[in-house]
Amino acid sequence: MQSLRGKPRGMLSHLLLLLTSPSSPIILTTSTSRPNPQNPTLLLRSSSPLSPPPASPLPLPRASLLGAPPHLRSRRSFSSAAAMADEPVSYISQKDAAEIDEALMGPLGFSVDQLMELAGLSVAAAIAEVYKLSEYSRVLAICGPGNNGGDGLVAARHLYHFGYKPFISYPKRTSKPLYSGLVTQLESLSIPFLSVEDLPQNLSDDFDIIVDAMFGFSFHGTPRPPFDDLIQRLVALKAFDNAPKKSPPIVSVDIPSGWHVEEGDINGEGIKPEMLVSLTAPKLCAKKFAGPHHFLGGRFVPPAIIDKYGLRLPPYPGTSMCVRIGKPPSVDIASLRENYTSPELLEDQVMADPVDQFQIWFDEAVSTGLREPNAMALSTSGKDGKPSSRMVLLKGVDKQGFIWYTNYESRKARELSENPHASLLFYWNHLNRQVRIEGSVEKVSDEESERYFHSRPRGSQLGAAVSKQSAVLAGRHAIHQAYKELEERYSDGKVIPKPDYWGGYRLTPRCFEFWQGQPSRLHDRLQYVLREVNGSQVWQIERKEQLQLQTIYFSSL
Numbered sequence: 142m143q144s145l146r147g148k149p150r151g152m153l154s155h156l157l158l159l160l161t162s163p164s165s166p167i168i169l170t171t172s173t174s175r176p177n178p179q180n181p182t183l184l185l186r187s188s189s190p191l192s193p194p195p196a197s198p199l200p201l202p203r204a205s206l207l208g209a210p211p212h213l214r215s216r217r218s219f220s221s222a223a224a225m226a227d228e229p230v231s232y233i234s235q236k237d238a239a240e241i242d243e244a245l246m247g248p249l250g251f252s253v254d255q256l257m258e259l260a261g262l263s264v265a266a267a268i269a270e271v272y273k274l275s276e277y278s279r280v281l282a283i284c285g286p287g288n289n290g291g292d293g294l295v296a297a298r299h300l301y302h303f304g305y306k307p308f309i310s311y312p313k314r315t316s317k318p319l320y321s322g323l324v325t326q327l328e329s330l331s332i333p334f335l336s337v338e339d340l341p342q343n344l345s346d347d348f349d350i351i352v353d354a355m356f357g358f359s360f361h362g363t364p365r366p367p368f369d370d371l372i373q374r375l376v377a378l379k380a381f382d383n384a385p386k387k388s389p390p391i392v393s394v395d396i397p398s399g400w401h402v403e404e405g406d407i408n409g410e411g412i413k414p415e416m417l418v419s420l421t422a423p424k425l426c427a428k429k430f431a432g433p434h435h436f437l438g439g440r441f442v443p444p445a446i447i448d449k450y451g452l453r454l455p456p457y458p459g460t461s462m463c464v465r466i467g468k469p470p471s472v473d474i475a476s477l478r479e480n481y482t483s484p485e486l487l488e489d490q491v492m493a494d495p496v497d498q499f500q501i502w503f504d505e506a507v508s509t510g511l512r513e514p515n516a517m518a519l520s521t522s523g524k525d526g527k528p529s530s531r532m533v534l535l536k537g538v539d540k541q542g543f544i545w546y547t548n549y550e551s552r553k554a555r556e557l558s559e560n561p562h563a564s565l566l567f568y569w570n571h572l573n574r575q576v577r578i579e580g581s582v583e584k585v586s587d588e589e590s591e592r593y594f595h596s597r598p599r600g601s602q603l604g605a606a607v608s609k610q611s612a613v614l615a616g617r618h619a620i621h622q623a624y625k626e627l628e629e630r631y632s633d634g635k636v637i638p639k640p641d642y643w644g645g646y647r648l649t650p651r652c653f654e655f656w657q658g659q660p661s662r663l664h665d666r667l668q669y670v671l672r673e674v675n676g677s678q679v680w681q682i683e684r685k686e687q688l689q690l691q692t693i694y695f696s697s698l
């Protein structure tokens with residue numbers, strides 16, 4: 142039988158995947174081959190002449206695709222899931238991994254190409270999350286002959302598109318169209334393929350990251366040439382570790398090659414990857430992984446698999462293709478450092494009016510897809526002169542000023558009533574840009590606040606109506622209770638009146654500073670100051686140098 146991603150089909154004969162036609166619903170039964178009543182194994186089969194059709198012609202709920210009816214499911218026990226009952230994340234056995242792959246590519250309708258593409262993309266995404274392009278660009282992907290190697294080839298292609306410079310070592314090519322297609326794709330990107338003989342003995346000199354995609358979860362036995370030698374070269378990397386040059390981190394795809402899939406690095410002499418990207422679900426050997434970066438990839442596991450195997454997997458954040466498992470390593474704060482590269486910010490290229498310049502930068506921040514580009518830090522201080530800062534959202538900007546809305550009984554409101562001078566600060570990380578704005582603040586008109594209040598979603602209107610900002614709360618439940626009561630009161634859709642204590646402020650600017658991060662801390666800083674010239678107020682642009690002292694100080698950060 143044809144080999145699927147993990148194992149030959151023949152090895153999984155206990156799993157009855159008799160999906161006869163797309164229209165035949167899959168139902169579950171218990172195995173006759175594993176009769177242990179304490180451990181009823183749930184198997185798949187199609188409705189066939191031997192099995193009566195399900196009573197209901199309606200589509201089955203999702204769990205029934207792979208899971209059992211609840212009364213059966215609740216008592217079932219799977220090796221890996223049961224073993225990990227107290228673990229926050231499930232680790233699966235080799236057998237379960239093979240079964241899951243079999244099911245994905247059987248009744249769940251995936252193809253091997255799809256799973257490989259998603260797996261490779263996950264690996265590339267995890268690498269990009271940890272190893273910044275500015276420090277790590279040259280990636281060597283060592284690819285084995287099977288699916289794990291295919292994942293590595295796909296990851297290399299995605300890394301190329303992310304801006305990395307991949308190299309491939311693929312000593313045992315397969316002629317199957319899937320793999321030759323992947324090779325063609327990489328060759329068309331001019332990604333170099335290096336023979337084992339071409340690889341330097343000390344991989345540290347030529348590469349910044351090494352992707353170990355030699356063997357996956359279906360591997361048994363001892364690695365054969367040339368992979369035995371390649372594994373030894375990865376093991377030996379640490380021996381070349383002489384300060385200040387650190388050996389390149391090894392990123393293992395699903396299983397560190399040479400490790401036992403369930404027992405891990407049995408004699409302790411195997412590869413010690415810095416990053417492991419588990420695919421679908423971590424295999425049992427991943428419990429022995431001691432590196433700082435364990436990620437999960439393969440964001441394709443459907444609920445039917447999760448239910449059947451009782452998997453506990455961390456949720457993927459947002460649209461990410463990978464998620465970190467466990468705590469991120471603690472970092473040395475002093476070592477956190479970014480080198481900015483940005484276009485120059487020159488006096489003759491900026492707008493004469495700072496509000497126009499702000500608008501250009503703001504639009505660019507919006508177009509980068511930054512979350513909440515309108516978030517700004519507002520700093521105020523009352524009559525005691527003690528400053529306080531908090532984030533607020535910019536809700537309008539024009540030549541008159543910058544508007545935000547808040548509670549007029551809050552701390553910021555009290556401080557503004559005592560001292561109208563305030564500053565705003567925007568930081569657009571992706572663009573290496575910061576804008577400082579200073580000026581005086583006054584309330585917007587009641588009509589303006591009213592108009593904005595009623596343009597907000599009803600939930601936000603109710604929130605403003607119950608919130609006593611900056612006041613000490615009796616408890617979280619108190620505000621939730623008040624919200625619920627108000628929600629009921631206005632459930633008929635009638636207008637929610639704007640509370641008197643809620644409204645907007647406008648900061649009229651007198652000074653701007655546009656900051657553009659540049660390499661070696663030689664940042665561009667352009668200041669706009671409002672000056673009186675011939676009786677009228679005009680904006681003047683001045684270049685602010687990063688003070689020598691600051692330059693030295695920041696370069697050492």
Ligand SMILES: Cc1cc2nc3c(=O)[nH]c(=O)nc-3n(C[C@H](O)[C@H](O)[C@H](O)COP(=O)(O)O)c2cc1C
Pocket residue numbers: 513516529530531532533534535545546547548551552553554610611
């Ligand atoms: C991203 C972000 C946006 C916020 N936007 C607003 C806002 O527009 N108005 C507001 O009153 N509070 C906003 N807050 C909450 C404030 O930061 C702050 O907690 C609250 O206004 C009370 O501040 P105060 O006690 O210093 O007056 C925001 C918080 C964050 C993190």
